[in-house]
Amino acid sequence: MAQKKQPGQEIGFPIELDLSDQDVYQAMKSLPGYLDITPNDFKEIYRLAHCRALDRITHSVKAKDIMTTRVVSVNRDTSLADVADKMARHGISGVPVVEPDGQVAGVISEKDFIAAMNMPGVKTCMGVISEWLKRRTCLIDQMLSRTAGDIMTSPAIVVPGETSLAELVQILADKAINRVPVVDADGCLVGLVSRADVMRFSFLRRVC
Amino acid sequence: MLSYFVKMKGITQSPPAVGLSEVAWSWVGAFLGIAAVAYINDFVLAGTGLIIVVGSFGSSAVLIYGAVKSPLAQPRNLIGGHLISALIGVASYQMLATHLWLAAAIGVATSIALMHMTKTLHPPAGATALIAIIGDKKIHDLGYMYVIMPIGAGVLVMLLIALLVNNIPKTRRYPEYWF
Incomplete structure (x- = not known):
């Protein structure tokens, strides 16, 4: 998606269909009767209509339709060992941190854990492993006494259930995050939309 | 500046030709349509001084019998376009009879503008307006x-x-x- 921000592409995925002049010509030929449009007229109309359709579909699907409702979450005072254990057991790379009243206080992801290890220049999981192999030292001592509230990213980016699929794609891409908690009018956690949830909804198939 | 001339190259190919049955039905439609008005003109209206056929009907026949799907050929355009243009044509002639060239230009141009505004664009109606202006005495007397x-x-x-x-x-x- 190198050519972002062209007309009709503001939702950030490729929409150009590879419709050749020959395809259109043959299609026009298969219709009886004289059509007083050129093949190019048709392509123009089709391109614009296709953009509109994509736009309509991606705006009609909302966060509440695709979110996971059984969200694994932790509290501020959950120890990091427990947070890591929870994430590992559920096979997830991030969890929301919720207040006792259900409000979303923040989000913890692998990135926050890595950042909490306080190793300059290390940003990824492989970075941690490499550092560990090089130094042959224990990196986790400083983590043992800390809790979720200490390392979470806060305030969290959250969205209401009415957020459209198009906006979700935009938020996930622009903020470079992998999941976004969905909250109700009171700011309480009701679900979570991950990149996988967005991917799973293969809206493009519906168009063609 | 260059892009202005590049536009003159065209950008696409011409639409496909129609099949033989389409050709045949276009012929039949046009034959019957023009036969009807021409017959009425020559026999039913003979001696009344009235006419019911003008040149622009030939081009209307191209559209309504030869390009039946075209928006330009739909009843709204056929009827609306001709009536509006006829009115504009007569009005232009009556107001500017002493400057026929100007009456002709204003009549046709205004017809196109009004047809656009009323969604009744019908190319043959341009001829309908023009005929009212540069036509013979018989037309003017109407x-x-x-x-x-x-x-x-x-x-x-x-x-x-x-x-x-x-x-x-x-x-x-x-x-x-229809509308």
Whole structure:
């Protein structure tokens, strides 16, 4: 998606269909009767209509339709060992941190854990492993006494259930995050939309 | 500046040719449509001083019997376009009879503008406006009657034939819309 921000592409995925002049010509030929449009007229109309359709579909699907409702979450005072254990057991790379009243206080992801290890220049999981192999030292001592509230990213980016699929794609891409908690009018956690949830909804198939 | 001239190259290919049956039905429709108005003109109206056929009907026949799907060929455009242009044509002639060239230019141009604004664009109607202005004495003497007869009546006869003929073949239908 190198050519972002062209007309009709503001939702950030490729929409150009590879419709050749020959395809259109043959299609026009298969219709009886004289059509007083050129093949190019048709392509123009089709391109614009296709953009509109994509736009309509991606705006009609909302966060509440695709979110996971059984969200694994932790509290501020959950120890990091427990947070890591929870994430590992559920096979997830991030969890929301919720207040006792259900409000979303923040989000913890692998990135926050890595950042909490306080190793300059290390940003990824492989970075941690490499550092560990090089130094042959224990990196986790400083983590043992800390809790979720200490390392979470806060305030969290959250969205209401009415957020459209198009906006979700935009938020996930622009903020470079992998999941976004969905909250109700009171700011309480009701679900979570991950990149996988967005991917799973293969809206493009519906168009063609 | 270069892009201005590049535009003159064109950007796409011409639409495909139609099949033989389309050619045949276009012929039949046009034959019957023009036969109807021409016959009425020559025999029914003989001696009354009235006419029901003008040159622009030939080009209307191209559209309503030869390009039946075209928006330009739909009843709204056929009737609306001819009536509006006939009216503008007569008015232009009556107001500017002493400057025929100007009356002709204003009549045709204004007809196109009004047809656009009323969604009734019908190319042959441009000729209808022009005929009212540069036509012979017989046409000029009709005055605003020109709008009703030959134009209004003639167009209705041609439309009737289009409805009857264009809906016979399975592969054709007419109109696409009325209004």
